[in-house]
Amino acid sequence: xxxxxxxxxxxxxxxxxxxxxxxxxxxxxxxxxxxxxxxxxxxxxxxxxxxxxxxxxxxxxxxxxxxxxxxxxxxxxxxxxxxxxxxxxxxxxxxxxxxxx
Numbered sequence: 001x002x003x004x005x006x007x008x009x010x011x012x013x014x015x016x017x018x019x020x021x022x023x024x025x026x027x028x029x030x031x032x033x034x035x036x037x038x039x040x041x042x043x044x045x046x047x048x049x050x051x052x053x054x055x056x057x058x059x060x061x062x063x064x065x066x067x068x069x070x071x072x073x074x075x076x077x078x079x080x081x082x083x084x085x086x087x088x089x090x091x092x093x094x095x096x097x098x099x100x101x
Contacts, residue, residue: 006095009040
């Protein structure tokens with residue numbers, strides 16, 4: 001079983017680091033989960049966000065997304081992937097490693 005890396009993104013900065021870390025972890029055979037919350041939900045609107053699709057399980061805090069007036073589809077994020085902070089907590093417990101931005 002591969003190791004699992006959890007990434008929590010709570011800032012609207014450092015998308016390039018998140019993408020590069022995801023690419024490196026994937027190249028090493030890791031399973032990756034990313035949870036976007038707080039200001040981090042704004043990164044879902046950037047074109048570069050699509051580089052994460054298919055490389056990680058992506059989740060977005062529904063409350064933050066709506067609180068910042070965002071709407072519409074997010075690449076790689078299905079209806080059930082708009083979640084609560086419980087998803088973030090589950091990710092922290094299930095992952096072998098966890099990093100926060």
